[in-house]
Amino acid sequence: MFETVTPPEPDKIIRLMGMFAADTRTGKVDLGVGVYRSPEGKTPVMAAVKQAEERIWTAQDSKSYVGLRGDLGYLDAMRHLILGQSVPADRVAGAGTPGGTGAVRQVLETVHRLAPSATVWISDPTWPNHPAIIDHLGQKRQSYRYYDAATGGIDRTGMMADLARVGRGDLILLHGCCHNPTGADLLLDDWQEVAALCARTGAIPFVDMAYQGFGLGLEEDAAGVRLLAATLPEVLIAASCSKNFGLYRERVGAVLIVTTGKAAAEGVLAGMNRQNFAFPPDHGARVVQEILGDETLGALWRGELDGMRRTMEGNRRALAEALREETGSDRFGFLAAHRGMFSLIGATSTQVDRLREVHGIYLVGDGRMNVAGLTPDTIPRVAQALAEVLA
Ligand SMILES: Cc1ncc(COP(=O)(O)O)c(C=O)c1O
Structure with a gap:
């Protein structure tokens, strides 16, 4: 063959x-x-991760399967880390994935299944795996202007003009913070404009959150996605813990979907995981849960993350x-x-x-x-x- x-x-x-x-x-x-x-x-390896791993090694008495969406405690911790209080928990569906790439893939494949004619709009430029996955799935894609090389900033006029052409049900892929590859981030006013545009046009924002804590700080970096979650009926999020927890090779990620159809969305995500890899990896997700659920470990991690930033x-x-x-x-x-x-x-x-x-x-x-x-x-x-x- x-x-x-x-x-x-x-x-x-x-x-x-x-x-x-x-x-x-x-x-x-x-x-x-x-x-x-x-x-x-x-x-x-971050000290908080080492300590969490030690605790897990001591306490864990089974490596049996967890669940198709992974550990629910981990998902709740991720919801809280990314969305804070911006939207009630009963409006957020979640599923664990192998890394942020796995989350991007699961979101796009889910949309491809549910809305095959939707176009995915990506920033020019963007992380090369965005168009690669979209093309692999056979989805339609378009680019919106983003970076202004002359100023090293964002071409706001071009971006909003292009996004005005996005249709109802199409996706707008946005980098939550620390835009890859440009480093030029949207300001809160820009997020506000994008939210208003989505509300007006019915476009759905898809936020790729791979660097929370690497930009201005954990809360500041999530301000844009929180604004969208607080104001729009539907927001798709792909999250990665590779960078901010230094867990690159453990493959820790999550899909979060802000929706009014939480139970159905969870069923769809579980089914999508089942077809692609069944159960998401657990070890790294458990480390994240251990850190976020413990005051001392959480403080240690936040301090280390601040140091990296x-x-x-x-x-x-x-x-x-x-x-x-x-x-x-x-x-x-x-x-x-x-x-x-x-x-x-x-x-x-x-x-x-x-x-x-x-x-x-x-x-x-x-x-x-x-x-x-x-x-x-x-x-x-x-x-x-x-x-x-x-x-
Ligand atoms: C924009 C963006 N999204 C997602 C990812 C996914 O990272 P990982 O699959 O290693 O968690 C990366 C990593 O480079 C990235 O830059």
Whole structure:
């Protein structure tokens, strides 16, 4: 069956991971893949996670199946973390998924089943797996203008003009915070405008929440999705705990659906899980539940998450400052204003190739930089290389 098949090309981020691993140079710098790194260049297991795992190891006496939607305590903790008090619990259906990618997939496949003619509107640009999954499912998709490369901010006029064309029942895919790849986030006024537009047109917002706590803080980063949940009849949410709990490989995610048909939505989500993987992974979800359900562990985790956010903000400021000195201009000032792990640095693919080949600095081909991959040691060298290559 496979002899004559051409396997699909891995996407650009996965390809870059392979190239970085194969590079034997000692000074290579990985600013490609989206993982957090400490100032020492490590992606550590968070102390709160270690402690939660110890408790689970001691107390857990069975590894039997849980349920098709996963652990209900975990889902309730996620509802509370993301939606707070914005909407009553009896309006939110949930299901555990393998990571945020699994959640994106389950939401899109569910919509594809229930509303096959719906178009999914994605920001230009967006995380490459969004269009990849939409295309894999055979859904219709359109892009809305989002990033303004000239200012490093959002093209608000273009975005709202494009969204005005979205039809009733179509999805608008929004990044809850820390937009990937641009780092340019919607402000509360923008969320308000999107909510009003959805109320007027019947478009359904689909919020991908992969970086809560990496932008301005846990509560601040959820303000947009909470505003939508408080004002609209239906909101679809895909959440990931990969980054904010550092649980990347455990595959912890959740679908949350704000709806007036909670019981039916839960049945649909359970059925969708059953067809795709049956039971979602439990270990990481249990860790999250343990942390969010315990005051001491919760405080420890919040402190660690705050520390990660401050490190990323510090990297942004330090790189913007080093680039100001290297270039004598404020051309890269937008770096300090962006939020989360990523920014588009404004490099062409040829410049990205040169950064990698000559300087051993790895960025994604569209010029996306993971600022969390910087360390105090590498910032001066990266600034020099950027100033030289992007001159
Ligand atoms: C925008 C966005 N959504 C979802 C995810 C899903 O992450 P994971 O499947 O690792 O939880 C990511 C991770 O890179 C992301 O950037």
